[in-house]
Amino acid sequence: MTVYAIVNQKGGVGKTTTAVNLGAALREAGQQVLVVDLDPQGNATLHCGLNPDRQSKTVWSALSASLRMNGVGMAGGEGAELVFGVELEPSGESRPSLEECIISAGEDGFDLVPANLELSQADADLMSAINRERRLHRLLEPIRDRYDFILIDCPPYLGLLTINALATADYAIVPLQAAYLAMKGVNTLFRTIALVQRDLNYGLRVRGVLLTMVDRRTVHSQQVASVARSTISRKIPVFETEIPQNVDLADAAAAGKSVLLYAPHSRGALAYRKLAEELINA
Numbered sequence: 001m002t003v004y005a006i007v008n009q010k011g012g013v014g015k016t017t018t019a020v021n022l023g024a025a026l027r028e029a030g031q032q033v034l035v036v037d038l039d040p041q042g043n044a045t046l047h048c049g050l051n052p053d054r055q056s057k058t059v060w061s062a063l064s065a066s067l068r069m070n071g072v073g074m075a076g077g078e079g080a081e082l083v084f085g086v087e088l089e090p091s092g093e094s095r096p097s098l099e100e101c102i103i104s105a106g107e108d109g110f111d112l113v114p115a116n117l118e119l120s121q122a123d124a125d126l127m128s129a130i131n132r133e134r135r136l137h138r139l140l141e142p143i144r145d146r147y148d149f150i151l152i153d154c155p156p157y158l159g160l161l162t163i164n165a166l167a168t169a170d171y172a173i174v175p176l177q178a179a180y181l182a183m184k185g186v187n188t189l190f191r192t193i194a195l196v197q198r199d200l201n202y203g204l205r206v207r208g209v210l211l212t213m214v215d216r217r218t219v220h221s222q223q224v225a226s227v228a229r230s231t232i233s234r235k236i237p238v239f240e241t242e243i244p245q246n247v248d249l250a251d252a253a254a255a256g257k258s259v260l261l262y263a264p265h266s267r268g269a270l271a272y273r274k275l276a277e278e279l280i281n282a
């Protein structure tokens with residue numbers, strides 16, 4: 001029951017690819033795995049072969065239900081009672097719970113809480129909520145013990161959704177594209193992680209920076225990877241495993257399954273299996 005936030009506010013660095021393929025690799029190794037899609041783009045949901053628009057119970061359903069409980073700026077629905085002019089749910093229990101939003105990610109065998117564009121309201125709605133940074137933490141609490149690994153796929157910005165993920169995580173995993181300029185912004189991220197650690201979640205640690213899209217055939221990519229490794233690893237752990245640039249990873253996403261099923265012997269599949277081992281043996 002370790003919760004990992006897969007986080008980097010830079011877009012397209014391999015967060016979702018890591019959430020889904022690492023989830024699949026951990027599951028393949030016999031672990032109980034839950035992937036939480038916390039990005040309104042719903043890319044992790046798509047990567048699992050599901051249409052985000054067709055999902056009726058998403059992470060947003062559970063989050064918004066928990067906000068309604070506190071009557072924060074949202075209609076209470078039919079039968080809501082008025083207390084001090086604030087609408088509260090009559091039952092006193094929020095529906096749906098996060099547990100009710102869990103579905104199977106299909107052939108890959110791990111569980112998923114899907115997301116879709118509805119989640120884009122979250123940052124605005126959370127803004128006025130009580131305990132706004134720890135809403136996801138509250139929702140995860142009852143199911144935490146059921147899984148060996150919970151992986152949260154964060155959106156590409158440092159808003160309240162990402163803060164919620166960091167506030168409940170034991171560890172952050174930071175995918176970093178091995179390309180020029182990719183390291184720009186990474187200091188802002190580490191500062192945010194440090195602030196969350198100080199003010200919200202003392203136990204939060206960076207489990208590792210994960211070098212992604214490494215192209216060992218080009219000198220440029222190799223140089224960036226080694227520079228990143230040598231400069232970052234002085235302060236922050238860097239995973240020994242590197243994720244190579246591998247077209248099978250992109251094709252697997254389009255096929256709606258993990259690379260472990262799509263191309264089991266590809267370099268991408270091997271890398272994510274190795275990363276899973278690194279986490280399991282830690």
Ligand SMILES: Nc1ncnc2c1ncn2[C@@H]1O[C@H](COP(=O)(O)OP(=O)(O)OP(=O)(O)O)[C@@H](O)[C@H]1O
Nearest residue numbers: 011012013014015016017156213244245246249250
């Ligand atoms: N190692 C890799 N080799 C080749 N393609 C990759 C690799 N990792 C990711 N991709 C592809 O690059 C694109 C971006 O990856 P991904 O969606 O995982 O990034 P992200 O950080 O989640 O993006 P966003 O910030 O938009 O959520 C996708 O099309 C994905 O299939």
Ligand SMILES: [Mg+2]
Nearest residue numbers: 015016039043
């Ligand atoms: Mg993504």
